[in-house]
Each structure stands twice: as C-alpha cells, then as structure tokens.
Amino acid sequence: MVGFGHWAVPERQNTKSLRRAYNKALILNCIRTCGPVSRTQIRTHTRLRMASITELVRELVEAGLVIEAGMNGAGRGRKQVLLRVNAGHGLAVGVEFDADHVIALIADLDMAVVARHIVEFPLGQDKDAILAKLIEGVRDVILSAGIDRARLIGIGIADPGLVDRERGVSVLSSTIEGWRSVPLREIFEQEFSVPVQMEENTRTKTLAEKRFGAGRGVGHLMFIDFGPGIGCGVATPNGLFRGSGGNAGELGHTHVMDGGPVCRCGSYGCLETVASLPAIARRATEAIGQGAASSIRDLAGGDPAAITADHVFEAARRGDKLALGILDETSRYLGMGIANAVNLFNPEMVVFDARLAPVQDLLFEAIENTVKRQALEASTRGLRFAVSELGQEAGALGAAAMVLDSVFEIPQLDIPDFV
Ligand SMILES: [Zn+2]
Structure with a gap:
C-alpha cells in the first residue's frame, strides 16, 4: 500500500488552483498505483476529504483518464465502485x-x-x-x-x-x-x-529495469550498460541520479590501469579501453597478430582484422584458451570498475546489460568475486546481482x-x- 498523506500541502503559500491540481494528481497516482481502487480506499491512502475526492474523480472520469472497473464485492460493507486508469x-x-x-x-x-x-x-x-x-x-x-x-x-x-x-x-x-x-x-x-x-x-x-525489469521493488539500483562503451545508471527511490551537469555515471571513463591504452575521451587506462566490446576484439586481434594460437581467427573467417567480441565469446564457450584468458581479464577489470561504483553509490542491486547475458556463465562469477573482494564489506553485504530482464527493448x-x-x-x- 502506498500512503500519500505525508505530502501535506502548506495552507497559505499555495493558490487554490495549485492545491487542486496537486490533489488531483495525488488521486490519479493513487488510482494508478493501487487501482482498481474505491473512493473510500483513495481517502484512506490520500487522507483527502471525501467531497474533494468525489469532485476530482468526476473530473478525471470526464477527462477520460479514469474509468470505472466494476464493484468491490468484498467485506460486509456497502458495495463500492472501483476505479482504474483508462490505459488507452x-x-x-x-x-x-x-x-x-x-x-x-x-x-x-x-x-x-x-x-x-x-x-x-x-x-x-x-x-x-x-x-x-x-x-x-x-x-x-x-x-x-x-x-x-x-x-x-x-x-x-x-x-x-x-x-x-x-x-x-x-x-x-x-x-x-x-x-x-x-x-x-x-x-x-x-x-x-x-x-x-x-x-x-x-x-x-x-529506469525501465527498476520499474518493469530485474529491479522491480528495488530502491537503490545500479545498471551496467555494456557495449561499444561502458556506462552506469543509478536509480534511487526518488528518481535517477544525473549529477550537476547530467554527466554522472561515466563508469567507462574511470581508471583501472596505470598508463593503459589511450581512450576516446583523451585520457589513459579508462575501463572502456580494456573491457568494452571493441576492447575485447582489439585484444584478441593484437594477440593473434603476435602469433597466439586460437580458434578466434577461424571464427572471423581467417581475418584478424574482422574479429569481433562475439567471436571471442563464441571461442570462449568452446574452451579456447586465448578467449578464456581475455574474458578472465575483462571480468577482473569490470569487477574493479563496478567495485569502485559500489563503494560510491552503495546500491542494493547491480543489473547487467542484456548484451552480457550470452557470456553470463563465463563472466559473472568472476565479476562478483572481484566486487566482493574489492568493495567495502558494508557495501556488498546483501548486494544482489542480476541480468536485464527487458533485453534490447529496455532503453x-x-x-x-x-x-x-x-x-x-x-x-x-x-x-x-x-x-
Ligand atoms: Zn576515457
């Protein structure tokens, strides 16, 4: 049950129309969150006067935003009309x-x-x-x-x-x-x-994973976006954390390697340069160029320049030593980056991008172990890990x-x- 009563409206500072708009939004949100719900139940949740509820609900019904959804048959009391949001x-x-x-x-x-x-x-x-x-x-x-x-x-x-x-x-x-x-x-x-x-x-x-996906019901959630770049989103019970300039969450540009490869951002040794999809492909191409034996080359049609991270993932699943070594390193770097983020934001759950799902069995245990080893014990106690449930439609x-x-x-x- 959601209680809305704590959003009390200061009596003098606000105009009547604002208070009215506020109460109407309160009722609409109550119907959205708890519906189908009766007017009496709305009163319990919002603590508004029944006269206001009746009037504002009528306006919402007339506007087409709310519709009646049958009768409340439970209990000994009088049957009551239930209300829900008109989805269409x-x-x-x-x-x-x-x-x-x-x-x-x-x-x-x-x-x-x-x-x-x-x-x-x-x-x-x-x-x-x-x-x-x-x-x-x-x-x-x-x-x-x-x-x-x-x-x-x-x-x-x-x-x-x-x-x-x-x-x-x-x-x-x-x-x-x-x-x-x-x-x-x-x-x-x-x-x-x-x-x-x-x-x-x-x-x-x-936002989507928190509302409809792996993070439903989770207050503080961190989403690890993984692909050509690496980023993280942080959701709190009050909404998304954006930072003062809207640039929060640049996990891919946190440093995990002293004097590492040059990054697109102009810095060195960023997480993205050693653990993103292009970085995984690049490391395989370099190793094979230096003579390492691996089935990755065959999977890429014999052309080291055509190697993608998917070829490395596929080779790893077949037990290829070079591919497994690259994924082992990738999981350690990702683990280091995520451990830093966990120390900073103390999430309840870390949700991994669906693009990591195909190699979940090869990467996740090592990532979790690194996070648990490197982040503070107080921050990892009760920390849960999950994979996106919404896949490519999440965004x-x-x-x-x-x-x-x-x-x-x-x-x-x-x-x-x-x-
Ligand atoms: Zn960078």
Whole structure:
C-alpha cells in the first residue's frame, strides 16, 4: 500500500488552483498505483476529504483518464465502485537508437506495449542516414499501430551519447562519428507535433529495469550498460541520479590501469579501453597478430582484422584458451570498475546489460568475486546481482515511461525557504 498523506500541502503559500491540481494528481497516482481502487480506499491512502475526492474523480472520469472497473464485492460493507486508469486514453512513443539500430515502441498508460518497430542496419557512421532511420522508425511504429494521433502524448528519445535535456540537444556520441549538437527535440517536434523528451539511454534502461525489469521493488539500483562503451545508471527511490551537469555515471571513463591504452575521451587506462566490446576484439586481434594460437581467427573467417567480441565469446564457450584468458581479464577489470561504483553509490542491486547475458556463465562469477573482494564489506553485504530482464527493448521502454510520467507528475509546491 502506498500512503500519500505525508505530502501535506502548506495552507497559505499555495493558490487554490495549485492545491487542486496537486490533489488531483495525488488521486490519479493513487488510482494508478493501487487501482482498481474505491473512493473510500483513495481517502484512506490520500487522507483527502471525501467531497474533494468525489469532485476530482468526476473530473478525471470526464477527462477520460479514469474509468470505472466494476464493484468491490468484498467485506460486509456497502458495495463500492472501483476505479482504474483508462490505459488507452494516452499513448507514448519510446525510441532508442545507436549507430546500428533503431527500436521504437508505443506504450499505453499501463505501459503495455501496443506496437513495436525494430530495425538493424549496417549504415556505418552516416549521421544523416541514421537520423533518417530514426524518424522513419517512429513514423512506422505510429502507422503500424493504426492509432489516432490525438491520443499520442509525446515521444521519449533514448540517446546513445551525451544529452542536453534542457535544450533537447544530442550533444555528442562516441559511437556515431560526426554526431554533434543534433537538435533532436526540435526535429522531432516539427515532424510529429507532440512534446519530445530526451535522456541518455543508459538512464532510460536503468529506469525501465527498476520499474518493469530485474529491479522491480528495488530502491537503490545500479545498471551496467555494456557495449561499444561502458556506462552506469543509478536509480534511487526518488528518481535517477544525473549529477550537476547530467554527466554522472561515466563508469567507462574511470581508471583501472596505470598508463593503459589511450581512450576516446583523451585520457589513459579508462575501463572502456580494456573491457568494452571493441576492447575485447582489439585484444584478441593484437594477440593473434603476435602469433597466439586460437580458434578466434577461424571464427572471423581467417581475418584478424574482422574479429569481433562475439567471436571471442563464441571461442570462449568452446574452451579456447586465448578467449578464456581475455574474458578472465575483462571480468577482473569490470569487477574493479563496478567495485569502485559500489563503494560510491552503495546500491542494493547491480543489473547487467542484456548484451552480457550470452557470456553470463563465463563472466559473472568472476565479476562478483572481484566486487566482493574489492568493495567495502558494508557495501556488498546483501548486494544482489542480476541480468536485464527487458533485453534490447529496455532503453525504448524507459523512454516511453519517461513520457508517461509527465501525465502523472505531481505539481511542484512552492515550499518556503526557512533558512
Ligand atoms: Zn576515457
């Protein structure tokens, strides 16, 4: 049960209309969280007066946001009408992209996915072509859903790089060359005529895993984004941790090796340079170039330059010594990086990206052992590890959830400064 009563509204500092909007949002959130729920139960949760509840519920029903959902038959008391959120009243698009894919989906107010569009493309680094695919992906998912455009609340974009959320600009991507200062919000708002929100995809994945995935019910969660780069998202019971400039979570650029390889960020020995997908491939290519015997080369068609991390993973599963050695090292470096992050943020659960799932049995035990050995005992006591349950859709789901949150947002109160 969720109690809303502690959000008391100061009597004098707020206008009547703000208090009314606040109470309405409170009731709507109560119905969303606890529904189907009766008006009497809403009173118990919100501690609002029954007259206000009756009036505000009527407005919510008239607006189409809330519908009746049968009668409450339990107990000895009078039967009561139950209320729930009208899931189909509003729809949100969530879209996630990178240099090689676009995943777009449409979710209703209950976060049920009603349409999805997944496209993978070998476009290389063509910035304009990627942008075109991104717009096409959103257009296609809206068309395929056959929905009334008036029900579309907004679009959430999960961006692979740095994002300026205030300006709605995709600042920089380390995976798409030349992708700098792209005004994505403006482009999408002009194209689709609905409000657009942006967030880094590591954070939308974190949000999705906490709400609907492996981290359901977890207060403090850390998500490890693993791919061409490495990042981490931190969720607290109060929301996502972004840092003052929105740059928090750059796990891939924490240092794990003295004087290690040069990183894309300009520094040396960052975690990304020794443990990301490209780093795994590079280490195999280098070792084979220096004459190491391994089946990785055959898996890559005999061309060391064509080796990818997937070839190394496959060889490791077959017991290849070089591949196993590379994964052993990778797990140690990842373990070091995550141990540092655990010491800093003290999460309850660490959720690994779905891209690590295929090598879960080869990597996770070693990562967990390193974390438990290197992080503080007090921080690892009770710490749980899990793998993403949402797979490749996590980023897009989180982006859609971000849009839907704006419907249920509780208005900010003007709290007086007592200092
Ligand atoms: Zn770096």
